[in-house]
Amino acid sequence: METLVELRGIVKKFPGVLANDRVDFELRRGEVHALLGENGAGKTTLMNILYGLYRPDEGEIYIRGRRVELRSPRDAISLGIGMVHQNFKLVESHTVLENIILGLRENGLRIDFESHRRRITELAERYGWRIDPMARIWQLSAGEKQQVELLKILYRGAEILILDEPTSVLTVQETRRLFEALRRMAAEGKGVIFITHKLNEVMEVSDRVTVMRKGKVIITKDTRETTKMELANYMIGRQVIFGRREASSKPGAVVLKILDLKVLGDRGYPAVNGVSLEVRSGEILGVAGVSGNGQVELAEAIAGLRKPMAGRILLNGVDATGMDAGKMIELGVAYIPPEGNKLGIVPEFRIVDNLFLKAYRYPPYSNKILLNWRRMLGKARELIEEFGVVTPSVFSKAKSLSGGNIQRLILARELSGIVGGAPRLIVAAYPTKGLDVGATEFVHDLLMRYKEMGSGIIFISEDLEELLLLSDRIAVMSGGRIRGVLAREEADAEKIGLLMSEAAIQAG
Amino acid sequence: MTVQVGTVYLLASLGEIYAERSGILNLGLEGIMVMGAAISFIFTLAYGHLAAILASIIVGILMSLILAVMAIYMRLNQTVTGLALTMFGLGLSGFLASPEIRRIILLALNPSLPERLLAIQEAPKLPEIPVPGLSEIPVIGCFFRQNVLVYISYMAAPLMWFILFKTKPGLSLRSVGENPAAADAMGINVFKLRCAATMISGGFAGLAGAYLFLGFQPFWQEGLTAGKGFIALSLVILSTWNPLKAILGAYLFGGVEVIQYRLQLFGLGALSPYLLAMLPYLIAIAALIAVSIESVRKRIGVPASLGIPYSREE
Ligand SMILES: Nc1ncnc2c1ncn2[C@@H]1O[C@H](COP(=O)(O)OP(=O)(O)O)[C@@H](O)[C@H]1O
Ligand SMILES: [Mg+2]
Numbered sequence: 156m157e158t159l160v161e162l163r164g165i166v167k168k169f170p171g172v173l174a175n176d177r178v179d180f181e182l183r184r185g186e187v188h189a190l191l192g193e194n195g196a197g198k199t200t201l202m203n204i205l206y207g208l209y210r211p212d213e214g215e216i217y218i219r220g221r222r223v224e225l226r227s228p229r230d231a232i233s234l235g236i237g238m239v240h241q242n243f244k245l246v247e248s249h250t251v252l253e254n255i256i257l258g259l260r261e262n263g264l265r266i267d268f269e270s271h272r273r274r275i276t277e278l279a280e281r282y283g284w285r286i287d288p289m290a291r292i293w294q295l296s297a298g299e300k301q302q303v304e305l306l307k308i309l310y311r312g313a314e315i316l317i318l319d320e321p322t323s324v325l326t327v328q329e330t331r332r333l334f335e336a337l338r339r340m341a342a343e344g345k346g347v348i349f350i351t352h353k354l355n356e357v358m359e360v361s362d363r364v365t366v367m368r369k370g371k372v373i374i375t376k377d378t379r380e381t382t383k384m385e386l387a388n389y390m391i392g393r394q395v396i397f398g399r400r401e402a403s404s405k406p407g408a409v410v411l412k413i414l415d416l417k418v419l420g421d422r423g424y425p426a427v428n429g430v431s432l433e434v435r436s437g438e439i440l441g442v443a444g445v446s447g448n449g450q451v452e453l454a455e456a457i458a459g460l461r462k463p464m465a466g467r468i469l470l471n472g473v474d475a476t477g478m479d480a481g482k483m484i485e486l487g488v489a490y491i492p493p494e495g496n497k498l499g500i501v502p503e504f505r506i507v508d509n510l511f512l513k514a515y516r517y518p519p520y521s522n523k524i525l526l527n528w529r530r531m532l533g534k535a536r537e538l539i540e541e542f543g544v545v546t547p548s549v550f551s552k553a554k555s556l557s558g559g560n561i562q563r564l565i566l567a568r569e570l571s572g573i574v575g576g577a578p579r580l581i582v583a584a585y586p587t588k589g590l591d592v593g594a595t596e597f598v599h600d601l602l603m604r605y606k607e608m609g610s611g612i613i614f615i616s617e618d619l620e621e622l623l624l625l626s627d628r629i630a631v632m633s634g635g636r637i638r639g640v641l642a643r644e645e646a647d648a649e650k651i652g653l654l655m656s657e658a659a660i661q662a663g
Numbered sequence: 664m665t666v667q668v669g670t671v672y673l674l675a676s677l678g679e680i681y682a683e684r685s686g687i688l689n690l691g692l693e694g695i696m697v698m699g700a701a702i703s704f705i706f707t708l709a710y711g712h713l714a715a716i717l718a719s720i721i722v723g724i725l726m727s728l729i730l731a732v733m734a735i736y737m738r739l740n741q742t743v744t745g746l747a748l749t750m751f752g753l754g755l756s757g758f759l760a761s762p763e764i765r766r767i768i769l770l771a772l773n774p775s776l777p778e779r780l781l782a783i784q785e786a787p788k789l790p791e792i793p794v795p796g797l798s799e800i801p802v803i804g805c806f807f808r809q810n811v812l813v814y815i816s817y818m819a820a821p822l823m824w825f826i827l828f829k830t831k832p833g834l835s836l837r838s839v840g841e842n843p844a845a846a847d848a849m850g851i852n853v854f855k856l857r858c859a860a861t862m863i864s865g866g867f868a869g870l871a872g873a874y875l876f877l878g879f880q881p882f883w884q885e886g887l888t889a890g891k892g893f894i895a896l897s898l899v900i901l902s903t904w905n906p907l908k909a910i911l912g913a914y915l916f917g918g919v920e921v922i923q924y925r926l927q928l929f930g931l932g933a934l935s936p937y938l939l940a941m942l943p944y945l946i947a948i949a950a951l952i953a954v955s956i957e958s959v960r961k962r963i964g965v966p967a968s969l970g971i972p973y974s975r976e977e
Binding site for chain 2: 232240245265
């Protein structure tokens, strides 16, 4: 089989990080080649180099056997390389057609809308997609946006296709359709690089797999000749246990009761549309669903950051509807916000300031006027020890911490009960997103510990594996509603995916 | 009259629409306009109208280049750099057009200039060129008894609309202002395109200044733009970044100003002319407040990356 891409000895340094360390990689015609690795392993960096977005510090790139210099995406595109980025790169307010023809090089200045429309529709049909070229991007589902991204590169006749974690926003069913299309593209003689950190997907769709860890390529193997367990060991660098954690405690009294809650989203329409839920103490309620279906708005309403339009929120039987965040904290609600590095800390503040963002107001850390710095510093040192925040000192700025350490800092602040003991209700929105395995395990352990201490926990995640691992019950959310609640014994990926997409069918 | 005043706003906002569609907020508009006026004053006396118009366009482009380098390549805050450019333009134009300095410049440009022209505070106005036939039609005839820059603005607005919405460069420009990362990934040079759009806004602002002086009030006065650049900025918002709608808005603002002149002329009431004179500024402030509100932003379609510098490796 012809070699489409060969990367030799690629090195890329970022300030303080060796993102790619002498990486070799090969893509052949007609294969789906999985690039497997944990968050931060350097997969995206490597592919950005192949797409001309980043310049490598060292190394050589060969396309169809010829040495090339890639100065910008334009060079890559003209060599037949196309990339679907981890975060969609689409102009939301433009039409599908405008997005697809953007930057296209052909004769004439004027856009021939009619002929493009016809050709786009034809191309989409070849892969079994039905998409309206005149629809605006913001009107599309995540799966359709993905199809537009693929159409963008196929329309340019690309035959080296890079997909960066394409399934992270898709439901199980959408993922399956994507895989069918990818197999089809490989069969047409294209080469597909498929980036993922999910082992199941590697086994399902790829011909070969290359594993990266900490910037290095560990191994490349035929998928048929390996197993999930083996790949996991390469990926993480040690034995991993795929096992469910059992807790000894039993759920107790109802901590949180939500009745027919409706919450307005940022765009001005209801993001949460009639949700009723119950969480008991000593219980983890998982909330599954593709992100952007009202989970964050629900969490923010419970945390008092967003006023509900309708419905009721009862905390330990007390009506807390519409109370602000300060009141909610006093009632024992802890909130771990999504994208902790943006929403959870004040980056320019020092670590100790960030730890006491809430608690500085209460004794013994302050009297009516003055802050008690000695006590705060002592407690801060205790907390970074207990929560394993790696930092030179409590006086370092929070923005200097890595993602995992930022999350530990937030957890320390929210869960340590600096004020008023352990939280009675913990709302954790995507607490492990973007973390490495060590930090993820730490978060999981912590949630289990608080569960055993009797906190009620709402655990919002997109990752079905971790949901199934931790949750006592799983609520499936989509389109601002709860589509079903499954007990842990009856829940599996298939059923959850089905609940998500049934809702989509009803809605569409 | 309405058309004559409105053309100042139209020319300035047409260029600004391109800059903002590409994601660059050119708050230097006022300063570039007043420089355009000063340059056209000096060059008209030295070489005549055509040279004056070209010179003010070129100066406008050069001034916008300063903004482009600072905002696009150095990624400095666009509000601060734009306002600084306005201050710079106001100061420099007053300096260049002050009698002593002007005299030196004029003599350097054209040593054979008669003494009379070295000292005057005014310049010959651009001649009005009636379009045969059209200019005799009642009511709308006034649209066709104007100077050449007005006719250019008539043609520029639809042409710029067509380029923006129906051609590939226009699509690229709009994409760069909405989502530069998406445009970059499709092989579009975000920096070059933003730079070009900023230069277009500078050229038009220089032209607007030349028109204000030569076509409307050819008496030099320091700071004669009197905030017209900022009104043009709010007009860009009111037109929702659409060159065709900018025509309507420009004549609306023009009309309000004309009514106010008339009232002054007839000496009606001491208070009302001032109130009316405030109206364009009030509308401008309202428009600027409106775009700072998140929900309004989404509805009227502010270019999503307006004012945000782009860099690839972040
Ligand atoms: N633009 C950047 N600037 C600085 N560091 C970066 C940048 N992009 C990636 N990194 C760092 O490089 C490493 C590899 O990141 P990435 O390639 O995104 O990993 P992956 O895609 O495998 O999750 C990480 O430590 C990340 O923090
Ligand atoms: Mg990545």
